[in-house]
Amino acid sequence: MNDMDSKEQIIKRSIEAKEIYLPHISADPVIFGFDQNELKVLLAKMNYRKQWLLPGGYVQKDEDLDDAISRILESRTGLKNIFLEEFGVFGKKDRSEYYFEDFDDSLFQKQRFISVGYYALYKSSAISPVADEMSEICEWVYIKNLAEIELAMDHREIIEKALLTLREKISYKPIGYNLLPEKFTLQELQKLYEALLGKTLNRGNFYRKIKNLGILKKLEEQRRGGAHKSPDLYSFDRENYAKALENGLSNW
Amino acid sequence: MNDMDSKEQIIKRSIEAKEIYLPHISADPVIFGFDQNELKVLLAKMNYRKQWLLPGGYVQKDEDLDDAISRILESRTGLKNIFLEEFGVFGKKDRSEYYFEDFDDSLFQKQRFISVGYYALYKSSAISPVADEMSEICEWVYIKNLAEIELAMDHREIIEKALLTLREKISYKPIGYNLLPEKFTLQELQKLYEALLGKTLNRGNFYRKIKNLGILKKLEEQRRGGAHKSPDLYSFDRENYAKALENGLSNW
Numbered sequence: 096m097n098d099m100d101s102k103e104q105i106i107k108r109s110i111e112a113k114e115i116y117l118p119h120i121s122a123d124p125v126i127f128g129f130d131q132n133e134l135k136v137l138l139a140k141m142n143y144r145k146q147w148l149l150p151g152g153y154v155q156k157d158e159d160l161d162d163a164i165s166r167i168l169e170s171r172t173g174l175k176n177i178f179l180e181e182f183g184v185f186g187k188k189d190r191s192e193y194y195f196e197d198f199d200d201s202l203f204q205k206q207r208f209i210s211v212g213y214y215a216l217y218k219s220s221a222i223s224p225v226a227d228e229m230s231e232i233c234e235w236v237y238i239k240n241l242a243e244i245e246l247a248m249d250h251r252e253i254i255e256k257a258l259l260t261l262r263e264k265i266s267y268k269p270i271g272y273n274l275l276p277e278k279f280t281l282q283e284l285q286k287l288y289e290a291l292l293g294k295t296l297n298r299g300n301f302y303r304k305i306k307n308l309g310i311l312k313k314l315e316e317q318r319r320g321g322a323h324k325s326p327d328l329y330s331f332d333r334e335n336y337a338k339a340l341e342n343g344l345s346n347w
Numbered sequence: 348m349n350d351m352d353s354k355e356q357i358i359k360r361s362i363e364a365k366e367i368y369l370p371h372i373s374a375d376p377v378i379f380g381f382d383q384n385e386l387k388v389l390l391a392k393m394n395y396r397k398q399w400l401l402p403g404g405y406v407q408k409d410e411d412l413d414d415a416i417s418r419i420l421e422s423r424t425g426l427k428n429i430f431l432e433e434f435g436v437f438g439k440k441d442r443s444e445y446y447f448e449d450f451d452d453s454l455f456q457k458q459r460f461i462s463v464g465y466y467a468l469y470k471s472s473a474i475s476p477v478a479d480e481m482s483e484i485c486e487w488v489y490i491k492n493l494a495e496i497e498l499a500m501d502h503r504e505i506i507e508k509a510l511l512t513l514r515e516k517i518s519y520k521p522i523g524y525n526l527l528p529e530k531f532t533l534q535e536l537q538k539l540y541e542a543l544l545g546k547t548l549n550r551g552n553f554y555r556k557i558k559n560l561g562i563l564k565k566l567e568e569q570r571r572g573g574a575h576k577s578p579d580l581y582s583f584d585r586e587n588y589a590k591a592l593e594n595g596l597s598n599w
Contacts, residue, residue, distance in 0.1 A: 117371050120461055160438025160461055184433055184463050186412025209372055209412055209463075211436050266519040266595055292599060304599070343518055347544060347556070 101142035102197070104229065109203040116153035116203070121210040122164045123151035123250070124179060125257035126172070128219035129274040132286040134238045135219065136254055137172070138246075139230040144194070146247035149254070150224075150233055151210065164213050171233055172222045178273075179213040182260040183253070186210075191248045214257040216273045261291055267343045269310050269336055280318050280326040281305070308344060310336045353394035354449070356481065361455040368405035368455070373462040374416045375403035375502070376431060377509040378424070380471035381526040384538040386490045387471065388506055389424070390498075391482040396446070398499035401506070402476075402485055403462065416465050423485055424474045430525075431465040434512040435505070438462075443500045466509040468525045490542075513543055519595045521562050521588055532570050532578040533557070560596060562588045 126137040138147045152167035154160055169175055186209040195205035224233035236244065241254065264270070271279075271287055285301050305311065312332045317325035378389040390399045404419035406412055421427055438461040447457035476485040488496065493506065516522065523531075523539055537553050557563065564584045569577035 117459070117461075119369050119371055154438070154461070156459075157440055159440050160436060163438075181436055184412060184436060186406070186415075186463075188409055188411050207369070207408075209369075209406070211438075211461075263519055263595055266599065267515055288599060296599060301599070343515055347518065347540060347548060347553070 098143065101229075105143055105195075105198065105204060106202065108229065109201075112153060112203040115155055117156055118203075118206055119208055120154050120160075121151055121208040122154060122160070122167060123149040123185075123210050123212050123253055124164060124168050124171075125149060125182075125212060125214040125254055126168070126222070127214065127216050127257075127261070127274075128222070128235055129216075129287055129290065130219050130235070132283075132290065134290045135235040136238060136241070137222070137224060137233065138236050138244075139171070139226060139233040141230050141247070143229075144247065145231070146194075146245045147236070147250070148230075148247050149250050150227075150230075160211065164211075168215075170227065171225055172217075173225065174217070174222060177215050177217065179215045181211060181213050183212045183256045184209060185212060185249055185253055187249065194247055210253070212253050212257060214260065216261075216270070218273060218276070258291075262293070265291055269308060269331075269339045269344065272331055272336060278314060278316070278328045278330055280328060282326060284329070308339060310339050350395065353481075357395055357447075357450065357456060358454065360481065361453075364405060364455040367407055369408055370455075370458055371460055372406050372412075373403055373460040374406060374412070374419060375401040375437075375462050375464050375505055376416060376420050376423075377401060377434075377464060377466040377506055378420070378474070379466065379468050379509075379513070379526075380474070380487055381468075381539055381542065382471050382487070384535075384542065386510075386542045387487040388490060388493070389474070389476060389485065390488050390496075391423070391478060391485040393482050393499070395481075396499065397483070398446075398497045399488070399502070400482075400499050401502050402479075402482075412463065416463075420467075422479065423477055424469075425477065426469070426474060429467050429469065431467045433463060433465050435464045435508045436461060437464060437501055437505055439501065446499050462505070464505050464509060466512065468513075468522070470525060470528070510543075514545070517543055521560060521583075521591045521596065524583055524588060530566060530568065530580045530582055532580060534578060536581070560591060562591050 128135045137150060139150045140147050150171040154163040164179055168177055188207060191208055195202055198205050219235055226233045265288065270291065271284055274287060275283060281302055284305060285296060285298065288301065289295055310332055311329045314328045314330060316328045318328055319325050380387045389402060391402045392399050402423040406415040416431055420429055440459055443460055444457070447454055450457050471487055478485045517540065522543065523536055526539060527535060533554055536557060537548060537550065540553065541547055562584055563581045566580045566582060568580045570580055571577050
């Protein structure tokens, strides 16, 4: 799509948007996946300006905020009932004004938006990203490659805040249920923790601590096929995992 | 103030508010204090309906969200540069409509508001609550007494979410710096943790764990005057406390 067409598309959307949505409020989901021992995030490349954005949206006038974020996410991923957690509100007065500077001030999208950030963790295989009409493509981008792409508005800051929140979270909540396959090795779980924390962990310490949480079930199976000794497979103990999620891992 | 006068006051404020503030967005600060070994929260009793509310406010059209919450809080407490942390966004479509049901739909305050919740912890002695023109009184209410007062809109839910966030937070962040006097006993610190967690803790375990964090400095002084052996006084080690705040207490 050329730039003229994408501009017309934006103006057309503005007219509809004024009817449907609350002004000044938007929602941005940061969906993390885990693949090849690396974290990635779901992004859309816009037709206009060809910059990348989180696959966000607006809140309908007569819709709960929670329902809005579910609707936005389902339209982009096909997933229903995803558990999302709010992690930050982005409310600088000039956070998005530059993006639509070529448009008239009456454009719905050009007004000031305060955006609510939500994150979720999902197996990338469970998600089929769908580009909406405003975007060329919606796809996973590895966190390590974010430096190389052009992210619009303050969306780099939003992703960084989501990551920071996740890092804090894993010190008191279990993590992995939605990110790992049903059966996994302790090494795979360690790689996930390392990817989230952004640092390598001592294997012995990690194995001891993660086992002490009581959220793992050792299976009567090994992962076959490697050059080394076949490692044991584990799965999460659903009940204990849910308990740990509710009560936290705090030992005060 | 009688109900007729308070209604007129609300209509007058609506006219000004439409000029000054963004529609649909509000901010609610949940300020916790610690006194007599109990947690308390700062609330305002409104002239209209005589119900209690968090001392919240709106966001000016040309003001960063962070600046708005600072301004709102300064006007109620006299405190500048309070560190506040966002903990939740409250966006049910009907969360506040009942409160202003006796007014015309054109009332600024009656529109749908999505409210951003912030919490802060403060020594109650540092705060001089000020009732604004809309409220009879602004004062501390003990958490244990909240069940006895009438809280308007969803403000009970907002306070509960703030408490839950605090409870999770103390498993990976130090707490107490703004809540305790400069010199305190380990027993006083334990009482604070117990008030926040809503449960009693084993003294031996607590003393051992809190000392292991490395955030305390034992002073060459004791608390005099009690019937028992004079307990040692402590203060926070500023540098280590700041480090723990930044890096978290996680031991992954």
